[in-house]
Amino acid sequence: MGLTAAAAQGTSGHAGPVSALATDGERLVSGGFDGRAILWSPDLQTARGVERFHDGNVTATALLPDARHLTAGQDGRVALWGDAGDLLFATPHGISPVAALALSPDHTVIAVGFWDGRLVLMDIEGREISSVQAHAGRLAGLAFLPSGDLVSVGGDLRFVRWDGSLSVQASAGLPDLPNGLARVGDRLAVIFAEGALRLFSPEGEVLPERFLSERPLVAVTASPDTVAAAAVDGTIWILGAETLQVRAEIAPEGGPVWALALAGDTLVAGGASGTIRRHATADGARIGQAQSMMADAYDDGSRGAEVWRACAICHSLEPGDHSRAGPSLHGIFDRPIASVEGYAFSPALRDLDIVWTPRTVAELFEVGPEIYTPGSRMPDQRVADASDRQALVEFLERASR
Numbered sequence: 001m002g003l004t005a006a007a008a009q010g011t012s013g014h015a016g017p018v019s020a021l022a023t024d025g026e027r028l029v030s031g032g033f034d035g036r037a038i039l040w041s042p043d044l045q046t047a048r049g050v051e052r053f054h055d056g057n058v059t060a061t062a063l064l065p066d067a068r069h070l071t072a073g074q075d076g077r078v079a080l081w082g083d084a085g086d087l088l089f090a091t092p093h094g095i096s097p098v099a100a101l102a103l104s105p106d107h108t109v110i111a112v113g114f115w116d117g118r119l120v121l122m123d124i125e126g127r128e129i130s131s132v133q134a135h136a137g138r139l140a141g142l143a144f145l146p147s148g149d150l151v152s153v154g155g156d157l158r159f160v161r162w163d164g165s166l167s168v169q170a171s172a173g174l175p176d177l178p179n180g181l182a183r184v185g186d187r188l189a190v191i192f193a194e195g196a197l198r199l200f201s202p203e204g205e206v207l208p209e210r211f212l213s214e215r216p217l218v219a220v221t222a223s224p225d226t227v228a229a230a231a232v233d234g235t236i237w238i239l240g241a242e243t244l245q246v247r248a249e250i251a252p253e254g255g256p257v258w259a260l261a262l263a264g265d266t267l268v269a270g271g272a273s274g275t276i277r278r279h280a281t282a283d284g285a286r287i288g289q290a291q292s293m294m295a296d297a298y299d300d301g302s303r304g305a306e307v308w309r310a311c312a313i314c315h316s317l318e319p320g321d322h323s324r325a326g327p328s329l330h331g332i333f334d335r336p337i338a339s340v341e342g343y344a345f346s347p348a349l350r351d352l353d354i355v356w357t358p359r360t361v362a363e364l365f366e367v368g369p370e371i372y373t374p375g376s377r378m379p380d381q382r383v384a385d386a387s388d389r390q391a392l393v394e395f396l397e398r399a400s401r
Helices: 293-297 303-311 358-367 386-399
Strands: 018-023 028-032 036-040 047-052 058-063 069-073 078-081 087-090 098-103 109-114 118-123 128-133 139-144 150-154 158-162 168-173 178-184 187-192 196-200 206-211 217-222 226-231 236-240 246-250 257-263 266-271 275-280
Touching: 018 266, 018 275, 028 058, 028 069, 028 257, 036 058, 036 069, 058 098, 069 098, 109 139, 118 139, 118 150, 150 178, 187 217, 187 226, 196 217, 217 266, 226 257, 226 266, 236 266, 303 386, 358 386
Parallel strands: 018 058, 018 257, 098 139, 139 178, 178 217, 217 257
Antiparallel strands: 018 028, 028 036, 036 047, 058 069, 069 078, 078 087, 098 109, 109 118, 118 128, 139 150, 150 158, 158 168, 178 187, 187 196, 196 206, 217 226, 226 236, 236 246, 257 266, 266 275
């Protein structure tokens, strides 16, 4: 069943803040404080898959060009996922949270940076290649250069370029505490706690810089011609990559923005509100509405249909349509839980003795799936208002037949 109600021109899919984003224009993966990673359609209309794996916050995500993707978390683990949401490998629990992920230009090497300053290189099968204590403090950002060298920045106020064997090729001091790093062609964009955004050469030489805020900058992303950064108050800046000329400043909405991602002419942002939204890189204008085509198809103007819009992100009402993160809800009533054919339910659900009725559906959203269906991959969402729960049940009684 569904996700939280969608805010205007933004999609809410996590039961808490969004902490990581990755997109290539065709796919979008978000990670949240709720420990889940969600694979979205690029327009955020539907959730194609929900992965509930990490213990604690999902701190980083990355996309491979062959439909696979990576997630990493507060539990110190890195996981590789197939396009069907199948877990291909996972590293053991770590002693320190993962702070950053980066993929080599040929997508054969994964660089993992940890809060304790360690830097680990792994092959695409999850086998460790080499490791080093890169920084005396949190490793705040990682990025591969086109040459295959790797750059890291850390809480020890150091900028370091490494070769493939993790030998130091260049090192430079930083003027303030770094909070993130993104590659801009053959340069590096680094954000700082003092509110500055600076470009660096591969040798650590400071190039253009721009002071954007009196508050710490906490998220950064870049493409060859665009850099975007966000401050802890939620303000977002979109800048030209050559001189860091500001193209647009986007006012805060709902608290800090913890994650940014760029693909083409679209910027994706997520943060404390749990909402993921899209902006045009040319002027910062909002793109799209948070609504599902499936929700529109069944919109009968009722309050229940309005509540259903959140559910339609993950569920269809068409018979046998399991193309979204959750199963089709066609014919849900009087059906045992985890019994519909054609959908891969989690083992925990198959062991539950629940039959979906108007009463049990209402109870699910009263207490939430963490309590009612423990072990479910469904985000832990509730419908607090009893009249909204009743409206949703009545809508499903009409629309799911």
